[in-house]
Amino acid sequence: MPIIKILPPDLRNKIAAGEVIERPASVVKELIENSIDAESTSIRIDILNGGKKLISVSDNGIGMDREDALLCFERHATSKLKSEKDLFNIKTMGFRGEALPSIASVSKVTLITGLKDAPGISISVHGGEIREIKDSPSAGTSMEIRDLFFNTPARRKFLKSTGTEVFHIIDTVTREALSHPETGFLLNCDNQEVMNLPAASCIRERILQLYGSEFLDGLVEATHSEDSSSASLRESWKESETTLSAFVSNTATFRNSRAHQFIFINKRPVKDTSISHAVYRAYEGILPHEKHPVFFLFLGIDPEKVDFNVHPAKREIRFADKESVYQLVLGNLREAIRKERDAYVKPFAESPETIQAPTSMYGITEAVVSASSDSIVSENLELAYKPLLPSLYLGDTFFAVSGKGGLTLIDHHAAHERILYERLLTGMASQSSRLLFPRQVRLSSREYKAILENTSILREFGIEADDFGHDTVLIRSLPEALNEADIRGILSDIASCIIKGIPPDKSLRESLAARIACHSSVRGSRVLNQEEIANLLEDLEQTRHPDQCPHGRPTRIFLSLDALKKMFRRK
Numbered sequence: 406m407p408i409i410k411i412l413p414p415d416l417r418n419k420i421a422a423g424e425v426i427e428r429p430a431s432v433v434k435e436l437i438e439n440s441i442d443a444e445s446t447s448i449r450i451d452i453l454n455g456g457k458k459l460i461s462v463s464d465n466g467i468g469m470d471r472e473d474a475l476l477c478f479e480r481h482a483t484s485k486l487k488s489e490k491d492l493f494n495i496k497t498m499g500f501r502g503e504a505l506p507s508i509a510s511v512s513k514v515t516l517i518t519g520l521k522d523a524p525g526i527s528i529s530v531h532g533g534e535i536r537e538i539k540d541s542p543s544a545g546t547s548m549e550i551r552d553l554f555f556n557t558p559a560r561r562k563f564l565k566s567t568g569t570e571v572f573h574i575i576d577t578v579t580r581e582a583l584s585h586p587e588t589g590f591l592l593n594c595d596n597q598e599v600m601n602l603p604a605a606s607c608i609r610e611r612i613l614q615l616y617g618s619e620f621l622d623g624l625v626e627a628t629h630s631e632d633s634s635s636a637s638l639r640e641s642w643k644e645s646e647t648t649l650s651a652f653v654s655n656t657a658t659f660r661n662s663r664a665h666q667f668i669f670i671n672k673r674p675v676k677d678t679s680i681s682h683a684v685y686r687a688y689e690g691i692l693p694h695e696k697h698p699v700f701f702l703f704l705g706i707d708p709e710k711v712d713f714n715v716h717p718a719k720r721e722i723r724f725a726d727k728e729s730v731y732q733l734v735l736g737n738l739r740e741a742i743r744k745e746r747d748a749y750v751k752p753f754a755e756s757p758e759t760i761q762a763p764t765s766m767y768g769i770t771e772a773v774v775s776a777s778s779d780s781i782v783s784e785n786l787e788l789a790y791k792p793l794l795p796s797l798y799l800g801d802t803f804f805a806v807s808g809k810g811g812l813t814l815i816d817h818h819a820a821h822e823r824i825l826y827e828r829l830l831t832g833m834a835s836q837s838s839r840l841l842f843p844r845q846v847r848l849s850s851r852e853y854k855a856i857l858e859n860t861s862i863l864r865e866f867g868i869e870a871d872d873f874g875h876d877t878v879l880i881r882s883l884p885e886a887l888n889e890a891d892i893r894g895i896l897s898d899i900a901s902c903i904i905k906g907i908p909p910d911k912s913l914r915e916s917l918a919a920r921i922a923c924h925s926s927v928r929g930s931r932v933l934n935q936e937e938i939a940n941l942l943e944d945l946e947q948t949r950h951p952d953q954c955p956h957g958r959p960t961r962i963f964l965s966l967d968a969l970k971k972m973f974r975r976k
Contacts, residue, residue, distance in 0.1 A: 415510065415533055425507045428564060429456025429553055430573035432508055436548050437581045438498035439505075440464035443546060446604060447589040450578060454595070455570030456553065457561075463547035469518045471526045475538075477516075478530055480506045495708050498673060509533055511560070513551040519543035532556045575599060579615060580674040583667060583701065586611035608650060608703060616665075623658035624699065627651040627741035629733060647730070648705035649737055653684065656746045656952075657963075659696035668702045670711060675722050680704075683731045687738035690950020691746060694957045702734065746952075752810025753963055754946070756794055793935050794942070804938065811965040817933060819954035820945045821926035822919075825886055826955040827948045829866050829918040837867030837884045844880040845873060846893045852900035853878065859903060862914060866921060870896075890925040898924060919955035 426432060433450060440448045443466025453459035469477065476482045480503065508514060510533040519525025525543030529536045532555070554561035564570060571594050578600060582590045586605040593599065605611040613621050629649035654660075668680050684700050685692065692698065710725040724730050796806045802818040848856065853876040856863070860870050867884035880892060887895070898920045907916045933941065945951045945960065954960055970976035 425503055426511060426553075428573060429460055429570050430577040432456065432460050432512075432550055432553065433462065433574050434577045434581070435504035435508065436460070436462035436550075437578070439548075440466055440546065441581070441585055441588065442497045443467050445545070445588060447591075449591045450574075450593070452571065452574055452592070452594045455564075455567035456550075456574055457564060457567070457570065458551065460550040460553070461547065463545065465545040468520045468525070468543065468545050470520055470523065474516060474518050474526050474528055477505050478509050478528070478533075478535070482506075495713055496671075506533070508550060511557055512553045512555065515549040515551075516546070517541050517543045518546040571599075580667065580669075582615065583608070583611055584669045584672045584674055584703070608652070608701070612652060612701065621652075623655055624652040624701075625655045625741050625745045627653065627737045629737045630705075646705070647707070647733060649733060650703040651701065651734075651738060651741075653687075653700040653702075653738060653742065654698040656691055656742070656749055657965075659693060659698055661696065663697050665699040665701075666697070667700070668704070670704050670706060670713075670722055671708065672703075673713065674720075676720050677722060679727055679731055680734055683734040684738060687735055687742055689739075691742065691952050693953075693959055704730070704734075706730070750810075750963070753806075753808040753813050754794070754942070755809040757807060757809050793939050796935065796938050798932055804933070806938070806942070811963060811967075811969060814962045814964065815942075816954075816958070816960055817938075817941060818926050819958050820941055820951075820960040822922045822954040822956075823948050823951065823960055824941070824944045825922035825925055826918050827950075828886070829884075829921060830915065836886075837869070837882045839869075839882045840880065844892060845877050846880060846896055847875075847877045848893075848896060848900065850876055851904060852897055855900040855903045856896055859899075859913075862917060863899070865914065866918065887921070887925050895921055895924045915955075922955055 425435070429452070433452075433456065437448060437450070440462060443464060445464035445466035448462065448464045451459065451461040473484070505514075509530040513532075514528075514530045516528045516530075517525060519542065521544050525541045527537070527539050527541035527543075529538075554564070574594070575592070578590060578592050582588070582600070582602050586608050589604040590600060590602045591598070592601075602611070602614050605614060609621070609626070612624070627649065628651070630646070666681070666684075668675055668677055670677075680702065684698060684702070688698055706724075712723040712725075715721055715723050794806045794808055796804050798804045799814075802816050804815055804817060806813045806815060856870060856878055857872055863870055867882065868880065868887070869882040871879045871881060873879040878896065883892070899917050902916050902920050903913070907913050911919075952960055967976060
């Protein structure tokens with residue numbers, strides 16, 4: 406007797422519903438996307454009890470005639486696909502014909518729809534069975550979903566609290582509103598208006614509607630297309646052109662969580678780890694440890710070069726050429742972020758017009774010093790005079806520098822680490838000189854072996870080491886920057902790094918350079934003078950990533966005048 410059986414239609418529908426309909430927010434997403442495909446310009450969503458009692462989505466789209474309305478509840482009935490070729494050239498939000506039959510199989514549905522200037526129809530479906538069909542005048546479409554999972558109590562008990570389900574619905578509507586700024590959205594929860602978004606002219610305006618002007622001011626815009634307008638973004642992917650419109654955190658608005666990170670491909674909200682990685686990499690050397698950027702990425706890609714049919718809820722995608730998309734996002738964001746950072750940092754490196762010394766305890770000013778370069782004449786006319794920014798030693802490795810833009814707090818040890826690290830990677834060997842008296846350095850047996858096996862890498866850093874026998878190496882040459890350094894400590898640290906292994910995101914050369922730079926940089930016991938500070942700042946600014954040391958710690962922190970005013974409640 407066979408043990409394999411064909412499941413009855415109602416059970417098949419409920420299984421399919423489990424793949425597509427995870428929670429009330431999933432229903433909202435599917436119905437909104439149906440409305441968008443129907444060319445709606447205004448969509449209203451009404452929710453009761455977190456969507457568990459009622460989900461109503463109505464639109465002013467083209468609607469359906471009687472025949473289509475009856476067919477739409479049949480599985481795999483769709484107007485979006487006509488042949489297998491269309492499956493790899495998807496230009497609509499929906500295409501499988503699974504959403505409505507899946508929703509109808511686990512709820513009580515009422516559909517009211519009609520074409521303009523034509524009689525409408527009302528259809529009631531309970532648990533996948535049609536209960537009532539009647540005429541009902543309508544323009545557009547209205548879908549009412551009541552008692553979700555009423556016939557699958559095991560699914561219903563896994564739903565969260567009303568507040569949690571409402572949160573997921575708001576998140577869903579937000580994503581759809583961001584990807585379709587030309588469409589108006591109204592969301593009511595338990596008869597209270599939660600979101601009211603009129604149709605917007607562009608993505609920037611939609612972000613402004615959702616988050617406000619202060620949030621928008623903290624974003625940097627990056628585009629990759631001839632015309633960055635909403636209309637261009639909306640149509641360009643239909644013309645086989647890859648486009649990018651992005652709004653990402655500026656260097657002063659990082660967050661403690663990954664909230665407000667959105668990726669849209671051809672106006673569809675998706676999740677993609679490679680694109681997210683490209684965004685984070687664009688902030689390399691700028692993003693502080695355990696901080697996260699806000700980003701809104703809108704990519705337009707030739708539909709034939711992206712596959713949306715790889716996930717039941719269409720949240721994941723597959724690219725025909727993932728690397729080119731990755732490089733497009735990385736290159737354009739990196740350029741925009743660097744330009745914004747340079748513009749932000751520049752005022753901090755400019756001298757204030759006038760620096761007034763502190764007044765005495767009697768209120769009498771002791772001195773006034775002008776920092777304008779025009780007020781000082783260099784005795785050596787061949788050298789351009791560069792005014793020194795006023796600085797203050799704070800203790801340990803920290804000092805503060807005052808500039809036109811505000812206050813810069815600097816960790817001179819971390820700053821010197823960054824400078825030495827990049828010099829080591831870019832050819833410090835050329836600045837190496839032979840020692841008049843070679844140094845003997847005794848190591849442990851393991852360290853000794855590790856160093857001798859990697860003398861070629863050390864030579865790239867300008868360190869020439871020979872075997873002297875008996876766990877001892879002979880150092881014959883060193884870069885000038887390492888002459889005063891603890892060479893035994895450096896060799897021991899290098900050996901330890903080799904023995905333990907390197908992180909997957911770094912090469913051995915980068916890891917060793919970071920260790921050497923840490924040992925060789927200026928320590929907290931030394932106080933730098935004004936000229937040394939000026940040289941340090943100038944050298945730091947010439948590096949590729951001046952805001953972080955090789956280990957990811959900040960080299961400097963900027964406090965703008967606006968930030969200081971807020972701290973003192975003057976703004």
